[in-house]
Amino acid sequence: MKLQVIGDPVLHSKSPVIHGAMLEALGLDVPYAARVVRSGELPQYLAWARENGVTGFNATMPHKEALIELLDGVVGDAALFGAVNTVCLREGRWIGYNTDGGGALAALEGAGLWPAGTVVVLGAGGAAKAVALELAQAGAERVWVCNRTLSRAEELCRRDPRGVLVPQGASPDTLSRLCRDAELLVNCTDLGMAGCPHQFEDFSFLDALPPEAGVFDLIYHPAETQLLARARRRGLRGIGGLPMLVGQAVLALELFLDRPLDRGRMAAVASAALGT
Numbered sequence: 001m002k003l004q005v006i007g008d009p010v011l012h013s014k015s016p017v018i019h020g021a022m023l024e025a026l027g028l029d030v031p032y033a034a035r036v037v038r039s040g041e042l043p044q045y046l047a048w049a050r051e052n053g054v055t056g057f058n059a060t061m062p063h064k065e066a067l068i069e070l071l072d073g074v075v076g077d078a079a080l081f082g083a084v085n086t087v088c089l090r091e092g093r094w095i096g097y098n099t100d101g102g103g104a105l106a107a108l109e110g111a112g113l114w115p116a117g118t119v120v121v122l123g124a125g126g127a128a129k130a131v132a133l134e135l136a137q138a139g140a141e142r143v144w145v146c147n148r149t150l151s152r153a154e155e156l157c158r159r160d161p162r163g164v165l166v167p168q169g170a171s172p173d174t175l176s177r178l179c180r181d182a183e184l185l186v187n188c189t190d191l192g193m194a195g196c197p198h199q200f201e202d203f204s205f206l207d208a209l210p211p212e213a214g215v216f217d218l219i220y221h222p223a224e225t226q227l228l229a230r231a232r233r234r235g236l237r238g239i240g241g242l243p244m245l246v247g248q249a250v251l252a253l254e255l256f257l258d259r260p261l262d263r264g265r266m267a268a269v270a271s272a273a274l275g276t
């Protein structure tokens with residue numbers, strides 16, 4: 001058995017540390033390494049991986065969507081999201097899965113935030129797609145998908161056959177109006193991420209959230225974003241991106257090993273490896 005994470009860039013990925021720690025804790029001598037695979041090189045990689053004993057791999061940008069066409073099968077959330085983050089060799093066939101949404105739900109559950117009512121999702125990229133569609137499946141009543149580029153939010157919401165997801169713009173007025181009735185706000189944009197030149201220009205939507213609401217910022221670098229710090233100062237419950245990163249990895253390892261794991265123990269091992 002041999003595991004990898006592929007992408008470009010990928011050498012900064014925390015997956016080798018997380019998976020390495022979990023595999024060691026399980027007493028398994030299984031290598032897990034990062035490998036640069038450039039856009040357009042996926043067919044060659046799949047052939048190489050098969051010949052070289054790779055039994056599973058995680059995929060990050062730019063491959064999550066491109067993989068769909070190249071695999072032998074795509075199941076569950078991966079089919080719903082149109083994006084793959086975990087691939088396993090099952091009886092000689094490459095099968096694609098997606099554990100991002102499950103990781104987000106695990107993070108929310110761990111923080112005691114299980115939204116059944118109204119959620120405001122900021123962003124409409126790959127992460128927003130996983131979070132918004134997973135929340136709709138998990139029973140949220142209404143998910144407002146708010147994005148700078150409205151057409152992208154509209155496209156995302158069309159994937160939800162139940163009509164729980166509704167597209168919106170992301171002006172300060174719109175966000176404040178929608179936040180009034182929300183029990184959870186999730187930031188799935190790059191705003192506040194280390195290396196991103198932009199930041200929220202206006203945090204006034206936080207004042208509109210009810211006092212018992214939660215704020216989930218998917219960004220994990222830095223661990224405490226300005227959004228999260230401001231939310232906490234207002235007395236709102238806050239959660240950063242690391243628990244989701246860990247949660248999706250635990251679910252991916254269950255798929256690689258094809259057996260259930262003690263998820264709480266694995267999450268603790270992975271978090272400790274990340275120094276959190």
Ligand code: NAP
Pocket residue numbers: 100122123124125126127128147148149152188189190191193198218219220241242244245246248
């Ligand atoms: P993506 O597909 O590139 O989407 C980026 C989103 O951010 C888009 O909605 C984009 O809006 C918005 N955005 C970017 N710059 C903006 C600006 N200046 N003003 C307003 N909106 C802006 O990226 P992604 O893969 O979804 O990742 C988004 C974030 O989630 C990243 O910070 C990533 O680190 C984090 N993430 C965390 C985890 C985890 O496990 N914790 C997992 C995945 C992603 P437009 O559509 O208008 O461009």
